[in-house]
Amino acid sequence: MAKSRYVLILIALLVLLGISLLACPVLIRALPGRYAYYLPEPLQELRHNPHPDTLPTPITINTPAPVFVHTSTPTHTPTPTPQPPTSTPSPTPTPTPPARFTLTGLRHEHQGWNNCGPTTLAMALSYWGRDETQYDTAPALKPDPEDKNVSPWEMEAYVRGLGLGAIVRAGGDLERLKSLVRAGFPTVVETWYVRDARDQLGHYRLIIGYDDVARQFITYDSLHGPDVTIGYQELDELWRVFNRIYLVVYAPEQWDALATILGSDVDDATMYERALETARAEAESPPASCVAYADCADWVTFSWFSAGSSLTSLGRHAEAAAAYDRARQLGLHYRMLWYQFGPYESYYSVGRYDDVIALADATLATTSNLEESYYWRGKARLSQGDAGGARADFDTALRYHENWSPAVIALAEMESAD
Structure with a gap:
């Protein structure tokens, strides 16, 4: 009789164990990501529902192939009237930019889980004497702590609400970043972050300096620490996934100095037309090798996506849809x-x-x-x-x-x- 009782107890315990094991994945999946982050890797794997590595290809393709027609109207250039020769003034020498430059006076901050946008913005604000940390910026920028994205335009609006200036631009380049830093403008860039072919995601970095000799930018990285270096080519490859978008925070009285650096990119249409032409050229002439991507074929995929981004911003939606179709056909990361x-x-x-x-x-x-x-x-x-x-x-x-x-x-x- 006692033996039967022990058998029943053992069976009950095994049943309870089985129920617990069955319930474990459900409970783990129900955990908010900011808590599940601290679980051991094998348990974190239980949270992942199987899904394709790329987004679905187009259902129907009935839009025209992107032709990237320039919409600006050429202006007539008058024939110059001959003038008598005059003495030619001596050109003013252009100062040679320093080969190395780093901004100081910033505060680094390590991000909490899924918090690179609010943290990177707080670091940028510190340069302008602000005391906000990610714990001040995050509740305003992403009321849901699990939100995967804070856009540059949301950060721009937040900064303006503080009484500072902010502007988001697209189609940047490496020389623009260096010019901004030299002029005293630490710059937030939105980039891709590649762990492996499947694990890729967005990540903000704050550019605070550069070194032309080593061909590296110096960044404040909310994940990896202050004064983190990244090669020019690697940064550019990761940045172009987001159409080379960047955010500049500035004191209102410094707008004229900033506008001089931005040049014609102050105008949205001009900026997006130029970014579009860059994406088109890069789609047609991919490099032989890459340093940042899991597969260098991604270069063309991201080129078409960036072309679509510029076309969307220009209101040319049929052409944008065709560009996105090309990116999706090549395999767009999920x-x-x-x-x-x-x-x-x-x-x-x-x-x-x-x-x-x-x-x-x-x-x-x-x-x-x-x-x-x-x-x-x-x-x-x-x-x-x-x-x-x-x-x-x-x-x-x-x-x-x-x-x-x-x-x-x-x-x-x-x-x-x-």
Whole structure:
């Protein structure tokens, strides 16, 4: 009798153990990422739902091939009137820029989990005498701690709310970064971060100096520490994934000095046209080798995506959709739409609602808290007559980002139309 009782107890314990093992993956997946981050790697693997490494290819391709027609109207250049010869003034010598330069007076800060945007911005603000840390910037920039993205434009708006100036530009280059640093403007760049072929994600870096002899930039990196160096070629390859976007914080009285460095890129249309031409040229002439990518073939994929980003910003949505199609056909990393949303906007604008929904579904299958994906899927669903699905998506976007104006406006428009 006693033996039977022990057997029953053992069976009960084994059943409980089995239930616990079955429940373990469910409980681990339910943990917020900021807590699961501290679990051992084998347990973290239980959180990952299987999904493709690339976003889905286009459902239908009915947009024209991108031709990148320049939209600027040429102006007539008058024939100069002959003038009598005059004495030629001696040219003023241009000072040779220093081969090495590093800004000082910044405060480095190591980021918390998934917090590189707020932390990098706080480091940039420290140069201008501000005391904000990531614990001040993050609640304003990403009310949901699990949010995977803070855009440069959200950071720009936050800085302006502090009474400082800020401007986001695209199509930068290495000489522009060096000129900004020499002029006293530490610069935030949005870059790719490649751990391996599958594990790639966005990462902000703060450029504070350069060394032409070593061909390296000096950065404040929220992940790796202060005075972290990165080679010119590596930084440029990682930066171009985001159309070489950069954010400059400045004191309002220094706008004229900054505008001189930015030159014609102060004008949005001029800037995006030039960035578009760069992306087109890079798509057509990829390098023989790369230093930053898991596969150098990604160079062309990212070129087409950046071309699409510039075309979206120029309002040329049919051409943008064609450029994004090319990138998707080549294999676009599944995390691209965690950070960049041009494909949603352009596909929606040309009526390709199925593509918007397919991309949002695939992106949200990799992580749930991306308000932008819910928003654009909601707009596409509404255009297809699915008002209930649209409302649910807008509500979910607001659950992850309270009072987020695009979703608030979308719901208000639905209410007014009822």
